[in-house]
Amino acid sequence: MFDATRPTHAPADHPKVKMGRVGILLANLGTPDDYTYWPMRRYLNEFLSDKRVIDYPAWKWQPILQAIILTKRPFTSGAAYKSIWDHEKGESPLMLITKDQTAKIRSAMKARFGDRVMVDFCMRYGNPSTKSKVREMVAEGCDRILFFPLYPQYAGATTATANDQFFRALMEETWQPASRTVPAYFDRPEYIDALAASIERAYAGVDTRPDILVCSYHGMPERYLQQGDPYHCQCVKTTRLLKERLGWDDSQIVSTFQSRFGPEEWLKPYTVDHVAELARQGKKNIAVVAPAFSADCIETLEEINEEIRESFEEAGGETFTYIPCLNDDDAHISALAQVIEDNLKGWLD
Incomplete structure (x- = not known):
């Protein structure tokens, strides 16, 4: 593990800090915390209020969203989520699969780079939030972060809004890590x-x-x-x-x-x-x-x-x-790991 140390040539009273690691932050769309009304409403409100997703003027869209859509859609969307929910584990399939993907990629990156990397995931909407995961990575000494939206094809409503949220999280950091975003990999x-x-x-x-x-x-x-x-x-x-x-x-x-x-x-x-x-x-x-x-x-x-x-x-x-989607299939994980390694060049070789 990377322990906090005093920066080189710093005075004796300088606080110790963690540094020198590279964060690999995977990102997906998101999922409600539960399929009941209020968790569904919170999730849909965040999603459908995103200007990248619905670009109508707020004065026109928000009254429709708040007064009409969010009074009804949490029930219908909640029923749809309930039909696919893993009731034993208490999570949606997207959450469970993303956790499995992250665990396998973490294992692959650790075998390749050891403790120099930290691998985690976030969601654009819902939890775990992008902001919380960037904060954790900075606290763990990641002075460089590779942000990887898990969308093979680029779209403003998916890749771009995920990147937007990542950049917003960086804005709140006193000491910002250097950052890179992974481009679309549809033709890899x-x-x-x-x-x-x-x-x-x-x-x-x-x-x-x-x-x-x-x-x-x-x-x-x-x-x-x-x-x-x-x-x-x-x-x-x-x-x-x-x-x-x-x-x-x-x-x-x-x-x-x-x-x-x-x-x-x-x-x-x-x-x-x-x-x-x-x-x-x-x-x-x-x-x-x-x-x-x-x-x-x-x-x-x-x-x-x-x-x-x-x-x-x-x-x-x-x-x-x-x-089914590629999910945590070994060939998929290998492909994603290769994309990550290519985008780490110059940081970790």
Whole structure:
């Protein structure tokens, strides 16, 4: 462990401080502390008040959010969370998976760099907060922090807002650590290989080979694309690289977008509508994977595996195979560890 020491050449009465470590702070979207009304309301309020997520003027949006949405949505979202909640451990799948990912990455980094690194995770919304984890890392002697949003594709509503919160936390530190943020890794060969391997395993384990693989990405308003957000382009490229790695043609794979919110047009095709259309076209056996999510969560376990599955089956679909996110799969952890090592160059070699 790194003990507090007096800085070199400091006077005898200088307080001892910890220094010399590198923090690796993983970040994901977040999760409510519980699926009951008030924890859900607190979480949704923080999430839906983020200007990166909903960019309407506050004078217009906040009355709608506070008076209408947050009186009803905590109940419906809470019911969805309850359906996937780990009641024995008292936490959501995203929290449990992120803890497992962190533990494995911590082990890999310790084997590579020893006690020179400190690995932890935070959530953009909810707990553990980004601010609290930055504070802990500084207190433990991290004078450099690598901040890693666990989103393969960059989006303003995910990667950027996570970075924003990290920078806000740094603003409160008297002695700020040097900092780096990890860029999107959607086209990293290690990530594509891990994703392809998970699909090959899933296809090998089903009795009927799917007619098509639906790559369902989280959606965003089309307007954000026009404003310069690269998310759509990076999603489409992920699908293309995956197709090439699998050796497939265009008829075997498609990109779609899920999780619409509000009245405006979002990126298309919409997953929930497209799977129904595939069923009506005679593609009765499909598989769905969610390459934009590093860990299974409400959008995959409830929305894809329940709502989107139901849309497909009601339209005449027969076999619906949901392929889990990479989660703490060893190939995924190895890919993330490689991304981290590449971004530590110059700090730790």
